[in-house]
Amino acid sequence: MPPPLALLDRRRLLLGSAGAGLLGLGGCATAGMGAAPAGPPAILAQRRPPIWPVRAAMDRVFDLTVCLRPFRAQGPRIEAQEIGETLVVHNYGHGGSGWSLSWGSGTVALRKAMVRSPKEIAVVGCGALGLTSAILAQEAGAKVTIYARDLLPDARSARATGSWTPDSRIALTGAATPAFGELWEEMARISFKRYRRYLGLPGTPVEWRDRYVLRDDRPPAGPPAANPQGLEFADYSERIADITPRDEPMPPGSTPFPVARVRKGSQLQFNVTDYAHTLMADFLAGGGRVERREFHELSELAALPQKVVINCPGYGARALCRDESIVPVRGQIAWLIPQPEVDYSLYYRRVGMVSRRDGIVVQALWGGDMMGYGDDHEVTDRKEAEQAVAVLADLFGRMA
Numbered sequence: 533m534p535p536p537l538a539l540l541d542r543r544r545l546l547l548g549s550a551g552a553g554l555l556g557l558g559g560c561a562t563a564g565m566g567a568a569p570a571g572p573p574a575i576l577a578q579r580r581p582p583i584w585p586v587r588a589a590m591d592r593v594f595d596l597t598v599c600l601r602p603f604r605a606q607g608p609r610i611e612a613q614e615i616g617e618t619l620v621v622h623n624y625g626h627g628g629s630g631w632s633l634s635w636g637s638g639t640v641a642l643r644k645a646m647v648r649s650p651k652e653i654a655v656v657g658c659g660a661l662g663l664t665s666a667i668l669a670q671e672a673g674a675k676v677t678i679y680a681r682d683l684l685p686d687a688r689s690a691r692a693t694g695s696w697t698p699d700s701r702i703a704l705t706g707a708a709t710p711a712f713g714e715l716w717e718e719m720a721r722i723s724f725k726r727y728r729r730y731l732g733l734p735g736t737p738v739e740w741r742d743r744y745v746l747r748d749d750r751p752p753a754g755p756p757a758a759n760p761q762g763l764e765f766a767d768y769s770e771r772i773a774d775i776t777p778r779d780e781p782m783p784p785g786s787t788p789f790p791v792a793r794v795r796k797g798s799q800l801q802f803n804v805t806d807y808a809h810t811l812m813a814d815f816l817a818g819g820g821r822v823e824r825r826e827f828h829e830l831s832e833l834a835a836l837p838q839k840v841v842i843n844c845p846g847y848g849a850r851a852l853c854r855d856e857s858i859v860p861v862r863g864q865i866a867w868l869i870p871q872p873e874v875d876y877s878l879y880y881r882r883v884g885m886v887s888r889r890d891g892i893v894v895q896a897l898w899g900g901d902m903m904g905y906g907d908d909h910e911v912t913d914r915k916e917a918e919q920a921v922a923v924l925a926d927l928f929g930r931m932a
């Protein structure tokens with residue numbers, strides 16, 4: 533006996549909404565529905581989750597921040613050095629990947645520190661690398677003291693975009709050895725796995741979000757790339773392709789974005805304010821101590837009571853370790869008032885937008901990733917912010 537009409541309609545409805553979930557926004561194929569008419573059935577179109585526009589305007593920018601990525605052409609320095617009787621393990625120079633690689637890099641640094649089986653460990657620095665190294669050292673059973681000039685809300689790490697970008701400005705092609713590629717992969721995999729622990733927590737320190745890359749025939753915004761030396765950042769993304777969600781082209785008309793081509797993917801995102809707070813609380817709850825202190829010479833580390841030190845001064849290593857291999861890569865963020873309904877990030881005409889719980893991050897990338905290379909000008913540039921916000925204002929102004 534054929535099923536009653538009401539049951540058939542209900543099945544169709546369920547299949548329709550399941551299809552929408554599987555295909556992402558505006559998926560217009562009709563998997564499981566047999567011979568379907570061309571175009572999305574009305575029920576799918578209606579049930580498509582909305583994409584809310586960003587209210588992009590300079591009067592909604594509540595902060596401008598700028599910071600320097602601590603970049604090294606050969607990759608970060610994770611290396612042990614004896615200074616007097618003290619074992620100093622350096623863990624700095626992570627370019628645009630410091631948050632992403634922190635757990636993996638900290639694990640590698642800690643291995644080198646544990647050769648002395650220390651009961652107490654000092655960590656210099658309280659940014660992404662310092663805090664994660666300190667927590668890992670606690671987990672290994674050590675009593676840990678962090679010594680730092682600035683704590684995280686004031687350290688440079690607090691001014692990061694907050695995305696999973698493990699090979700962003702991490703090394704230069706040609707300068708990094710093949711062995712570094714292997715080490716990078718190990719660090720990226722360790723970090724990626726560790727981030728699982730912070731998903732689904734109150735405050736949402738870490739979460740997965742949709743990410744759209746939009747393209748049309750309009751020219752990239754801002755001045756052209758300035759890269760006279762023809763430098764190229766190393767790209768290791770293929771090494772972790774198996775743990776990286778693929779993006780997919782969206783069918784024309786299936787999103788409200790007024791551009792010809794849209795790709796949609798998923799990105800792990802760090803809501804840095806909450807995430808940093810969570811890390812600090814974990815460190816203190818684990819019995820950690822923090823002492824505000826500035827060091828001027830590496831030799832001062834040998835005077836600390838702890839005889840094993842993990843050194844994570846970030847860009848500060850240029851002065852503290854007299855390490856001129858550290859190159860600044862300047863980056864600026866304009867912070868728009870948060871909009872919880874905007875639950876995605878996007879990239880359009882060389883402007884990046886990441887909607888975080890603590891603000892909407894807007895970043896100009898004129899000339900691509902090389903923007904700011906070698907620039908240690910750590911002051912804000914309002915014009916740069918105005919241009920970036922204008923690109924988004926134009927985009928969302930044209931959105932139906």
Ligand SMILES: Cc1cc2nc3c(=O)[nH]c(=O)nc-3n(C[C@H](O)[C@H](O)[C@H](O)COP(=O)(O)OP(=O)(O)OC[C@H]3O[C@@H](n4cnc5c(N)ncnc54)[C@H](O)[C@@H]3O)c2cc1C
Nearest residue numbers: 630632657658659661681682689693694695827846848863
């Ligand atoms: C605009 C921008 C966006 C970014 N976006 C991302 C992103 O989305 N994802 C990502 O993974 N990475 C991103 N990064 C990169 C990331 O922010 C850095 O790699 C990371 O912050 C480096 O962390 P750190 O702990 O080494 O350094 P810092 O955060 O600078 O911390 C250094 C610590 O050492 C202390 N210190 C330094 N010198 C001394 C001294 N002499 N004595 C005592 N204490 C000292 C400081 O006070 C501080 O506590 C971004 C960077 C920028 C600029």
